[in-house]
Amino acid sequence: MKKRLLCAFIFLTLLVGCSSQPLPQKSTSISDEEVKALYEQAVTLYSWFDLSSLPVDTSQKATIDGETFFKVSAEVATYQELETRLTRIFDDQIVNDLMSRGIYTDYQGSLYAKPADRGTNRLRGAEVHSINRRNDKEIEYCVKVEILDDKGAIKDYEHYCFRLVKYKDAAWRFSSFELVRYLDSRHS
Numbered sequence: 001m002k003k004r005l006l007c008a009f010i011f012l013t014l015l016v017g018c019s020s021q022p023l024p025q026k027s028t029s030i031s032d033e034e035v036k037a038l039y040e041q042a043v044t045l046y047s048w049f050d051l052s053s054l055p056v057d058t059s060q061k062a063t064i065d066g067e068t069f070f071k072v073s074a075e076v077a078t079y080q081e082l083e084t085r086l087t088r089i090f091d092d093q094i095v096n097d098l099m100s101r102g103i104y105t106d107y108q109g110s111l112y113a114k115p116a117d118r119g120t121n122r123l124r125g126a127e128v129h130s131i132n133r134r135n136d137k138e139i140e141y142c143v144k145v146e147i148l149d150d151k152g153a154i155k156d157y158e159h160y161c162f163r164l165v166k167y168k169d170a171a172w173r174f175s176s177f178e179l180v181r182y183l184d185s186r187h188s
Contacts, residue, residue: 030139030172035131035164039141042089042162042174048082049098050179052117062107069105069112079106091165091175120181123148127180132161139164139172145180 030038048054056070063069076082082104086095104113125146132140140161147156163176 029136030166032131035139035141035172036129038089038164038172038174039129039162042177043179045086045089046098046177046179049101049103050118051120053103053113053115054111056113056115062112064105064107064112067102067114069107069114071107072104072111072113076111078109079104079111082111087173088171089173090177091167091173094174094177120179123150124181125152125154137166141174143180 054072054074054076057073058070060071061068062071076085083095083099086098090098102114103116104111106112125148127146128144130142130144132142134140141164142159142161145158145160146154147158149155158180160178160180161176162174162178164172165175166172
């Protein structure tokens, strides 16, 4: 009996120890690579609202308050899941702003969207990124973007800086953000 219990204990220990999912780490610092990864995630999420909505299945539509929505056919299945993804990257004010735009809705427990494709500004060139650590709870993520003329020559630069804040739950979230390649930007 003791041998069986020992074998079971060893098996469970190995099973837990060999899990494909790493145990979450509560680190008080964040590396430049992690900051860059957060920025890239923020661009992806924000683009679902400012550039192109998530892909939809046009054969599954719903009319809600006189507007036509289509079932999202991407990896995000529910309205709650979309909101959860946003709250991992952005503060409440940004999340509330994005979710209040009416691009996405819950319909019968699934995520539906109004397709809204806009595209990026072709008069934007290369980007240079920099990370400025203000203190142990605030980082400024800056992007310098080339502004091109109609022939593709650099005529100017735009500078954007976004505030990344460490919250009480030890998560880092952007408290300011916009897309640097959005069609309706400052120099269009």
